[in-house]
Amino acid sequence: MQKDGRMQQQYHNTFSIDNVILGFDSGELKVLLIERAEETFIGQMALPGNLVREDENLDSGAARILFELTGLEESHLEQLYTFGDVNRHPLGRVITVAYYSLIRIQDFNLIPRSSFARKASWVKVSEIPSLAFDHNLIVNKALKRIRGKLRYKPIGFDLLPEKFTLRQLQELYESILQIPIDTRNFRKKIITYDFLVACGEKQQQVSHRAAKLYHFDKKRYQELEQQGFNFDL
């Protein structure tokens, strides 16, 4: 309803939120992109984002946008950075607060319930097209942040299924850090960490030899962290 008016609108001071939602699937890191249903950049690929409503806090706005795209209600969105260059939006001064989240792709279906997106899809991080606004810049900032954080926090487990193989874990690290990892050293190191627990199960329905499944014992990790343990995988 607001659409026709908005097409002509010049923004004075406006805040928006853009979400960088990352997932991991088939050995590849992926980002959730939408096709914009609104001016400006209508029809172009972009991060899911929206103007902040008068009555909503920033965190709530970020959660709303994620929910409208995915139906996910419990997500751990973290503020990434605020982008506010004078000319970043063609219609005026709009600063955008970017959030990011690492989620399990397997946990939900993409069902856009939102006015801002025609459709949503997972795109390999290595194949991100030219995005609307400064959204390529925002995605790059998010990738840089998680690359840095991955080295000293066990954030990677948020992207894996509840039960995973050591190969999947290694692929995750390789895919995010974009470096090859030596399998023997990687596994040798992992074994020393007692927050990685063998489930006593193996993969089902795989064509190759079924591998053991593990899970991440978050509670145990937190205990170790309190005792001054430094994560470093």
Next chain:
Amino acid sequence: MQKDGRMQQQYHNTFSIDNVILGFDSGELKVLLIERAEETFIGQMALPGNLVREDENLDSGAARILFELTGLEESHLEQLYTFGDVNRHPLGRVITVAYYSLIRIQDFNLIPRSSFARKASWVKVSEIPSLAFDHNLIVNKALKRIRGKLRYKPIGFDLLPEKFTLRQLQELYESILQIPIDTRNFRKKIITYDFLVACGEKQQQVSHRAAKLYHFDKKRYQELEQQGFNFDL
């Protein structure tokens, strides 16, 4: 000139910037606070902050605010977090982008050239009074950030004079992390790092036994970091 109008103003959507400027002096971590010269909260202690101008990027705004208070032109301000709760400002919807910087107190004098501050002073982090708006929350966020970062990045050296003693370095860590540090272990660890270089000089004009002076070889540190070295002091 705008002041009288502003007193009655209700903000619709407005952005501001607030800076958490931290320094280290006499063994204590300190934060730069101002006495506000403007409504609202006039006369109350607050972080140095101001509305973002129409023609300035966020980073430039943060640098301008720091310059107006200190005359410091080259400073490494980093974006901290954006605070935008619906009710954080009594006059309407104002989101504020917070920046932080670690500076050498010794390098400058406080000469407010700004309209927003009556005066400025360094306040011990352990003695911060109740501040305007949500500024206590913002300071706490900055402290948490640097406590975390201090453990894996050599940011502490930005707070020390060019040449410092090992005692000063230890006091800095103790003051920021708020934990006592074992002197022997601390020094034993430091000696293994070749980016800490003895200047071949001693302290001047001290009443106690003059201690050796060191400096931080940033270039050497960066080389080591590129080779995959993990800082951990």
